[in-house]
Amino acid sequence: MFKFLSPEPLHDPLAAPTPTDQTEVKCTTCYMCACRCGIRVHLAEGKNGPEVRYIDGNPAHPLNQGVICAKGASGIMKQVSPARLTQPLLRRPGSERGAGEFDPISWDQAMTLLTERLAKIRATDPKKFAMFTGRDQMQALTGLFARQFGTPNYAAHGGFCSVNMAAGMIYTVGGSFWEFGGPDLDRAKLFVMIGTAEDHHSNPMKIALSKFKRSGGRFISINPVRTGYSAIADEWIPIKPGTDGALFMALLHELIAQDLIDHAFLKRFTNAPQLVVLDNGPREGLFAFDPDPARGAPGDGRNPHNKLVWDLPSGSAKNAYPEGIAEGCDPALEGHYTLADGTRVAPSFQLLRERVATCTPEWAATITGIDAKRIRALALEMGDAALEQAFELPIPWTDAWGKVHPSTQARPLAFHAMRGLAAHSNGFQTVRALAVLMSVLGTIDAPGGFRHKAPYPRHIVPNYRAFNAPELIKPNTPLNAAPLGFPAHPDELAINPDGTPIRIDHAFSWEHPLSAHGLMHNVITNAAKGDPYRIDTLLIFMANMAWNSSMNTMAVREMLNRKDETGEHVIPFLVVCDAFQSETVAFADLVLPDTTYLERHDVMGMLDRPISEFDGPVDSVRVPVVAPLGQCRPFQEVLIELAARLKFPAFTTAEGTPKFTGYPDFVVNFQPQPGIGFLMGWRGKNGDEHLRGEPNPKQWEAYVANNCVFQHHMPESMHYMRNWNQAYLDFAKEKGWRQKNDPVQLALYSDTLQSFRLAAQGKSGGREPPDELRERIATYFDPLPFWYPPLEEAATDLAAYPLNAITQRPMAMYHSWDSQNAWLRQIHSHNYLHVNPLTAQAAGIADGGWCWVESQWGRVRCMLRYSEVVEPGTVWTWNAIGKADGAWQLAPGADEARKGFLLNHLISEELPFKGPHGATTISNSDPITGQAGWYDVRVRIRPAEPDEAAESFPQIAAVPAPSGVLGRAAQVLTYFAGRKKS
Numbered sequence: 001m002f003k004f005l006s007p008e009p010l011h012d013p014l015a016a017p018t019p020t021d022q023t024e025v026k027c028t029t030c031y032m033c034a035c036r037c038g039i040r041v042h043l044a045e046g047k048n049g050p051e052v053r054y055i056d057g058n059p060a061h062p063l064n065q066g067v068i069c070a071k072g073a074s075g076i077m078k079q080v081s082p083a084r085l086t087q088p089l090l091r092r093p094g095s096e097r098g099a100g101e102f103d104p105i106s107w108d109q110a111m112t113l114l115t116e117r118l119a120k121i122r123a124t125d126p127k128k129f130a131m132f133t134g135r136d137q138m139q140a141l142t143g144l145f146a147r148q149f150g151t152p153n154y155a156a157h158g159g160f161c162s163v164n165m166a167a168g169m170i171y172t173v174g175g176s177f178w179e180f181g182g183p184d185l186d187r188a189k190l191f192v193m194i195g196t197a198e199d200h201h202s203n204p205m206k207i208a209l210s211k212f213k214r215s216g217g218r219f220i221s222i223n224p225v226r227t228g229y230s231a232i233a234d235e236w237i238p239i240k241p242g243t244d245g246a247l248f249m250a251l252l253h254e255l256i257a258q259d260l261i262d263h264a265f266l267k268r269f270t271n272a273p274q275l276v277v278l279d280n281g282p283r284e285g286l287f288a289f290d291p292d293p294a295r296g297a298p299g300d301g302r303n304p305h306n307k308l309v310w311d312l313p314s315g316s317a318k319n320a321y322p323e324g325i326a327e328g329c330d331p332a333l334e335g336h337y338t339l340a341d342g343t344r345v346a347p348s349f350q351l352l353r354e355r356v357a358t359c360t361p362e363w364a365a366t367i368t369g370i371d372a373k374r375i376r377a378l379a380l381e382m383g384d385a386a387l388e389q390a391f392e393l394p395i396p397w398t399d400a401w402g403k404v405h406p407s408t409q410a411r412p413l414a415f416h417a418m419r420g421l422a423a424h425s426n427g428f429q430t431v432r433a434l435a436v437l438m439s440v441l442g443t444i445d446a447p448g449g450f451r452h453k454a455p456y457p458r459h460i461v462p463n464y465r466a467f468n469a470p471e472l473i474k475p476n477t478p479l480n481a482a483p484l485g486f487p488a489h490p491d492e493l494a495i496n497p498d499g500t501p502i503r504i505d506h507a508f509s510w511e512h513p514l515s516a517h518g519l520m521h522n523v524i525t526n527a528a529k530g531d532p533y534r535i536d537t538l539l540i541f542m543a544n545m546a547w548n549s550s551m552n553t554m555a556v557r558e559m560l561n562r563k564d565e566t567g568e569h570v571i572p573f574l575v576v577c578d579a580f581q582s583e584t585v586a587f588a589d590l591v592l593p594d595t596t597y598l599e600r601h602d603v604m605g606m607l608d609r610p611i612s613e614f615d616g617p618v619d620s621v622r623v624p625v626v627a628p629l630g631q632c633r634p635f636q637e638v639l640i641e642l643a644a645r646l647k648f649p650a651f652t653t654a655e656g657t658p659k660f661t662g663y664p665d666f667v668v669n670f671q672p673q674p675g676i677g678f679l680m681g682w683r684g685k686n687g688d689e690h691l692r693g694e695p696n697p698k699q700w701e702a703y704v705a706n707n708c709v710f711q712h713h714m715p716e717s718m719h720y721m722r723n724w725n726q727a728y729l730d731f732a733k734e735k736g737w738r739q740k741n742d743p744v745q746l747a748l749y750s751d752t753l754q755s756f757r758l759a760a761q762g763k764s765g766g767r768e769p770p771d772e773l774r775e776r777i778a779t780y781f782d783p784l785p786f787w788y789p790p791l792e793e794a795a796t797d798l799a800a801y802p803l804n805a806i807t808q809r810p811m812a813m814y815h816s817w818d819s820q821n822a823w824l825r826q827i828h829s830h831n832y833l834h835v836n837p838l839t840a841q842a843a844g845i846a847d848g849g850w851c852w853v854e855s856q857w858g859r860v861r862c863m864l865r866y867s868e869v870v871e872p873g874t875v876w877t878w879n880a881i882g883k884a885d886g887a888w889q890l891a892p893g894a895d896e897a898r899k900g901f902l903l904n905h906l907i908s909e910e911l912p913f914k915g916p917h918g919a920t921t922i923s924n925s926d927p928i929t930g931q932a933g934w935y936d937v938r939v940r941i942r943p944a945e946p947d948e949a950a951e952s953f954p955q956i957a958a959v960p961a962p963s964g965v966l967g968r969a970a971q972v973l974t975y976f977a978g979r980k981k982s
Ligand code: SF4
Pocket: 030, 031, 032, 033, 034, 035, 036, 037, 064, 067, 068, 069, 070, 071, 072, 073, 202, 203
């Protein structure tokens, strides 16, 4: 007690841990959320070997610098979770999917069964195997597995998470937020956070925000809800969901009208001065280019170096590269011109200026709910921060055209945005609008602005084409390209000659051409319909598709158990791999028990999503700190073994024996190109080479000896302006992060989008979309950003359903992972619908009262809380707190099931719009990227009747505990509270 009142710190977090006889400390990487902080796991000898005693942050780790959050510290309770699966399970013959009745089987039986089934599919029609994974951090391996199998039906969770944020930014500036880049809060003076969940990019953001606020920075949060980070913002600007794009367009209007733009930056580093063809025809809306083949191939979206600009001093067209930006050239940003051959052209910035001309603050005010005066003032504030408060760092650098810049221009205006912008069917163009806003102020990879993290920036469009050749889906043959990529032209779509999708999720088809992360949210619906074909086996890893990962949850559960006229399931075989008894496990035919993050090897490397910092690349690993529980096996090991059993070329020697002894061996020795592997630290035979080098048999040991992390510090001259920084571009190419070392001009105007529009208008002379989709593509594939209402509104009676309903994940839990966590459940075990008092009172609902929330798709009953920090037209709740009774080994009648609820029941995965080939529905997704439109649903609220049950609706019948699950945590709680073991 007295120690708590003492001015002395309780402990020094920077002091080295002091192991005693009883304790040992091992470093690894947290996975209680996706941020990947460094942790120290303190162990003591238990009954069956070392047991976790507590977890703290690793002060020597560059990402979190010792900081740990509630989730990270509670990893111990994940380890001893009552919901742990411990042995492979096979659905009991004759039992229904969803009933959760299983028989235990051995791993040998499970692997034999799976190998035989998959071998048969691979030898006949490989696309009948579909593999979709949740928030895993090993897509370089899972993607390789699918490619080697020969199926295009693979994706991870990005399509229902934030692909709009990734794709919208990457197609515009070559990078994006979070793993790809972020705000430079060390040098920013104004920070604007938009549409970000309570704790996105958790510990690193908290550390950066703390420093930023202490040093006097101003923080504005734009969000319908003020919680989490927004709670410490200097100003909260409430906004209606799905309208951020209108705000950005109005800010662009105002900045351009006031001439608050970075002219020099726009002319040299973006496609703003490049000339767009205005004449009707196949080149309409594309960039004019120099037809001289000596200057490079015609622009195709991947090769933009022979475009033209209008040189003001000479009054003539000149090459944008290299001459257009040579000394003495002053390219026009405005005006209309005529080329020597009579072609009418205009700089793309002129078209942007014309586009935003009508997007006045008054126009945006009626859409966003933000006062026009505030929008005007915000634009001035942004312009002032970026331009008036600008400064220079004494860091010389040389650009891709050989010009030496004696210093680096800082633009101290930083943004951070995430799923609040992305998870709408207008999200791609909204994110494009934000990226253009950031670009006109010159903030891209500038000190104080947005900064890339290696291996970004990518080329625009990235040089990764998704598999798109249906004739190359052949028995026992790997695909010639990865299943996922970045299309740059209709010719790269994954469609059959008749225009139908190659993939089960319809990704990269005319329905969602740029779906860089796939559409996991439509896999089950499409497979159940046999659209475009029936599949045989669906493997789901770490995704709760029978509950919080699906829209229209109850219908998806029905589809998982649906049978055809022959009595066979419409999805004949369902494999679920998970560490915990989620709701989805009950539907599996085969359950594979995975390990926790403390029991396995993992890699967060450059082939996937590294943890790079602004100043250089960083990768990290997880290593087992305790033995796997029961018969749990890391999914990585299962994949490596399956790949060898199925004789995938990349995993098998010429003699047909396994190439790798297991996952650690694979990580060390697999090289997609010479010298490039999964990890970049301590390469070379002796471990003395970094970034590139021969495999090092002792690489894992080197990581273990170095806090499980490798960081490379680049010289200061490579820290900024990396889209155009020749030293960096050369370095990145040499290290295998880029295929070319040419500059990445920002795409304010997207000729890639225009190429799809021309196809839809029948002007391209190439592939054209089905008639039902022509208008959709011509409308949404606009080469300039624009705002349109979320698609669902056109199918909704807005008077009957006047409110927006949104979710966000809570600070103390990561989606559904933590409902079984005995410590975190004490922070919250159920959720409320948070509603502005004015809105709730108008509906006659008391604070804490039960109410119905209804959309046109479904209804839920839940408890409501008054909240002043949500704008009156929006209601919100946390996602994934509500649970099905009995899942996750929660006690019967647990709060999560009786009081908690899921908003997903109100959301449809499809919208009633005409699709191609006679379809009457189309995915509830962004028409460009296929990003799930989670936040587009409209609802109404009313009080529950006094005689209705005081419990949430719908309720799900409890399922029995599968054999092998650990059971309740009561004993564990007592034990860890320091009391006597019972
Ligand atoms: S933010 Fe918390 S839960 Fe996420 S990785 Fe870091 S310590 Fe773990």
